[in-house]
Amino acid sequence: MAVIGDEVLQNWEVIGSGGFGQVFRARHKDWGFDVAVKMLHGNCSSSQALSEEANYMNKASSPFVLRVFGVYQGCPPVKARCERLGIVIEIMDRGSLQSLLQNFAGPPPWPLAFRLAHQLALGMNFLHQMTPPLLHQDLKPSNILLDNNLNAKLADFGLSSVSTSFLKCSTTPTGQVGGTWAFMPPEAFDLSYKPVRAYDIYSYGIVLWSILTGKEPYSAKLVDMYRPQMIQQLSMAMAITEDLGEMVHPEIYSLIEAKETSEEKMRVLYSATLRSGGVKVKAAFYNAVRHHEPNLLERLGC
Incomplete structure (x- = not known):
């Protein structure tokens, strides 16, 4: 598989990031078009995982499988400049x-x-x-x-x-x-x-x-499964209760509005509002979390 280095890539920009790593857009100077470069957060195991993924994608050459151009090896222009390994793939401008x-x-x-x-x-x-x-x-x-x-x-x-x-x-x-x-x-x-x-x-x-x-599967069940982690990690309780609107009991809303959010208040919010609210309220809570705390859902693997 071709190895693509810094000498042919320019105009780097981040187009995606998360717990797995980052995806960059860059212009290939010799080819004259943009490519995507996927890099995991660095360690030996992530480098091996990227190599295996590149090999699988290279073998699966099909119009319905994302095309891989080669393996990136170099120092991308990010804050911590160091040698990184990545996969160079075709850019998909319309997202997912x-x-x-x-x-x-x-x-x-x-x-x-x-x-x-x-x-x-x-x-x-x-x-x-x-x-x-x-x-x-x-x-x-x-x-x-x-x-x-x-x-x-x-x-x-x-x-x-x-x-x-x-x-x-x-x-x-x-x-x-x-x-x-x-x-x-x-x-x-x-x-x-x-x-x-x-x-x-x-x-x-x-x-x-x-x-x-047009829906996501099991959004209500997800709230039940990850309730402790959501309670512990959520920092946007006020914005979420505003999205829930009349589904939140007025006393609970006032309690959260009056003081700085804490884990205990999130427990109260769940106990008083979500546990008895059924699937509809849990689905609304999930949608509000997805809007205000998308990184939390990504960390939970959702």
């Missing part, structure tokens, strides 16, 4: 399926929804027809990127592995069993589970549901 669904605030038009579903199916089928079959293992709207014409391509192969049904043995497959819980099949929560094609097929079904409804 997740951002598209958020912008629509509902399901996309039927012709677009059908085309996206079809392109995703073609991409997953291509991976599963490789020899050996390649599993994505983290199919979700944020890992489905869109080009200028809203064509979908699969991205983020960091959890990919070879199907154990193809290996026909009990040894641990390449990669790791993981993913985002809302898109994982129930059997994948078993510690002894070994991934097969059915894992991706289940995830595709949940993504298809999200496309057709």
Whole structure:
């Protein structure tokens, strides 16, 4: 695979960041067009993970899989300049399926929804027809990127592995069993589970549901699952209660408004407002957290 260095990249800018690392846009001087450079937060294990992801993406050459141009090795123009390893991939200017669904605030038009579903199916089928079959293992709207014409391509192969049904043995497959819980099949929560094609097929079904409804799966259940972490880490309780509006009891609202937010007040907010509010209030709370504290949901792997 080609190694791309600083001498051919210019006009760097950050276009995405999170707990995993950063994604940059840069202009390739020789090629004359922009590329994306994905870099994880640096250590030996992250470098190995990037190398494995680049190899998987390089093997999975398809119109419905994000194209990889090579491996970046150099010192990007960021605050802590040091030698970094990254993947150089094609730029997808329309963002992700997740951002598209958020912008629509509902399901996309039927012709677009059908085309996206079809392109995703073609991409997953291509991976599963490789020899050996390649599993994505983290199919979700944020890992489905869109080009200028809203064509979908699969991205983020960091959890990919070879199907154990193809290996026909009990040894641990390449990669790791993981993913985002809302898109994982129930059997994948078993510690002894070994991934097969059915894992991706289940995830595709949940993504298809999200496309057709314009909604996120299990938002109310997510509040229950991560309630302690949300209570401990949230710093925007006032803004969130304003978004919830009349769903918040007036006394609780006044209590939070009168004093600086604390973990104890967040516990009171949850106990008095959310626990008895049912699915509707929990879903509203989730949407408010997503708006005001998106980094919290990313840290929780949501």
